[in-house]
Amino acid sequence: MEERKTLTTKDGYPIADNQNSLTAGARGPVVMHDFHLSEKLAHFNRERIPERVVHAKGAGALGTFTVTKDITQYTKAKLFSEVGKQTPVLARFSTVGGEKGSADAERDPRGFAVKFYTEEGNWDMVGNNTPVFFIRDPLKFPDFIHTQKRCPANNLKDPYMRWDYWSQSPEALHQVTILYSDRGIPKTHRHMNGYGSHTYSLINEDNQRVWVKFHFKTVQGIQNLTETEAAKIKAQNSDHATEDLWDAIKESDYPRWRFCIQVMTEEQAKTHPDNPFDLTKVWKHADYPLIEVGILELNRNPDNYFAQIEQAAFSPSAIVPGIDFSPDKTLLARVASYNDAHRYRLGTNYQQLPVNLPQCPFATYQRDGAMAYGDNGGSTLNYEPNSDPNAPKPSTDYQEPPLPLGNVAVDRYDHHEGNDEYSQTGDLYRLLDEDAKQRLVDNIVGSLGQVPEEIQLRQLCHFFRADTDYGMRIARGLGIKIDPSMLPKELQELKA
Incomplete structure (x- = not known):
């Protein structure tokens, strides 16, 4: 014989009486702490979601x-x-x-x-x-x-x-x-x-x-x-x-x-x-x-x-x-x-929601928001690009041809292509006086020094491309001896 199920609240509390509210005396008013009554009425007030603007029926x-x-x-x-x-x-x-x-x-x-x-x-x-x-x-x-x-x-x-x-x-x-x-x-x-x-x-x-x-x-x-x-x-x-x-x-x-x-x-x-x-x-x-x-x-x-x-x-x-x-x-x-x-x-x-959930493996970096189910991504990173080799990464296997729109084509164009990411940064660095340069380097070293060396070396390449002195000062502050092989190709003639 199937075990009889006990009615509970949404938190799992067993309900002894689902017909009578808690009141102060047989003829008295309903008391505020009747959480079962409050839950039923509050949920009832919210049972209807907005209908579709079109295609409602x-x-x-x-x-x-x-x-x-x-x-x-x-x-x-x-x-x-x-x-x-x-x-x-x-x-x-x-x-x-x-x-x-x-x-x-x-x-x-x-x-x-x-x-x-x-x-x-x-x-x-x-x-x-x-x-x-x-x-x-x-x-x-x-x-x-x-x-x-x-x-x-x-x-x-x-x-x-x-x-x-x-x-x-x-x-x-x-x-x-x-x-x-x-x-x-x-x-x-x-x-x-x-x-x-x-x-x-x-x-x-x-x-x-x-x-x-x-x-x-x-x-x-x-x-x-x-x-x-x-x-x-x-x-x-x-x-x-x-x-x-x-x-x-x-x-x-x-x-x-x-x-x-x-x-x-x-x-x-x-x-x-x-x-x-x-x-x-x-x-x-x-x-x-x-x-x-x-x-x-x-x-x-x-x-x-x-x-x-x-x-x-x-x-x-x-x-x-x-x-x-x-x-x-x-x-x-x-x-x-x-x-x-x-x-x-x-x-x-x-x-x-189960009806909308893909029935195949999927991975995103979207987190939080109302009604986030499951573990909300757990302890995994919520941004990309990142350095975690096990984190989800884009795959060029799914690159599709550009969508032609008249004389142009819709595609995911590389926003780095044709852009100089470093010259203006180098110009700014060279405008600073010596004390300002050192404060800038000290501030960066204080923060960058807290991350793994792999990331430090990757970031140093950017500083070197902006200005060789800029990169050298930060490298010294981090205690990193510069091997020419670490540098961008155009700077590998530099000696430590």
């Missing part, structure tokens, strides 16, 4: 992604490394404009987000059920979303706001047409496609890049609701799509999507009739046919909605080696913006 499930076709000619990402390989996933579907308690059957784009828990880190494919969007410049996003929310005067949804905005934003017409077409109200989350919408890039083992579009084609088939059907469903069950997803998985009718890509070479992009990185445009399938990659299957419902779905944080910045960005302006803004939203909604350490 959503449902999700867990499952697997299985590779069915070889695309290693395009990408070195290990989740695609061999046919038959499986990767665990978490998917979330949502409406865009509605609040957390809004209806599933609204005429609205649907969010389609998938978190792949790969051996190289988490890859978040954060898209919609449409291949395009209303804007192509991220500066317009807050204004657009305001038109989809509530009127600041009366707190009502207002057709004037959205049509006033759209009538002055012609780039939105493509998405507006999709929104008001038959596909504007998907029947359920299972009966719609998903798209990365943006242009991304894939990079192979030879560091060659191609541009790609991501597509998830529903195996269940496209099914939609008319306005009349949607109105009837909303009156009966505002959570119909959430319930449908849960019930289908519970009954082992697992929803599936074919994951496909479109591929465009860099040369093709140069002569493409439209801007291939424009979020309001598609690539014609006749020119860039779909290439099947694998099957996404959702086969497990969450054990706890809040922990696994509400706290799930998807961001385009979560990529893995072999998958990268493009010059799509809106995508690049999302890369920065989504993390900021999660830190506001969930907290600084949102990536440490």
